[in-house]
Amino acid sequence: MARGIAIRLKHDSYLAERGGSAKLVDIICARCNARVLLYQKDGPGWLKRCYLNRIFEPPEYEKLQNEDLTIGTMPNLICQKCKNLVGTPMVHKDGRFAFMLKRGSFIRKQNKTVKYR
Secondary structure, three states: OOOOOEEOOOOOHHHHHOOOOEEEEEEEEOOOOOEEEEEEEEOOOOOOEEEHHHEEEOHHHHHHHHOOOOOOOOOOEEOOOOOOEEEEEEEOOOOOEEEEEOOOOEEEEEOOOOEEO
């Protein structure tokens, strides 16, 4: 995991649309408490979906942003430890691929151990 190294947050038009504030959050499996994703959450509000271009870890999900995907080829978001289904593939109305998160299957915690700039 990226703990102890600096991560550069993504600054783009999507961040500007959501007020210009961002934070790193851990998406934790509600069943086994294992970390599923390290994700950049832009702006305030509920976490309903995780866009592929905001995932930093683990590598198997982070690399999806560089692949030529369709909804049929995109995997579900599952906990690697207990295989709990956390999210399903979707395409947002702006064309970005994301995981629609399943309510009650995850816990969102602000990550305070990874440094970012």
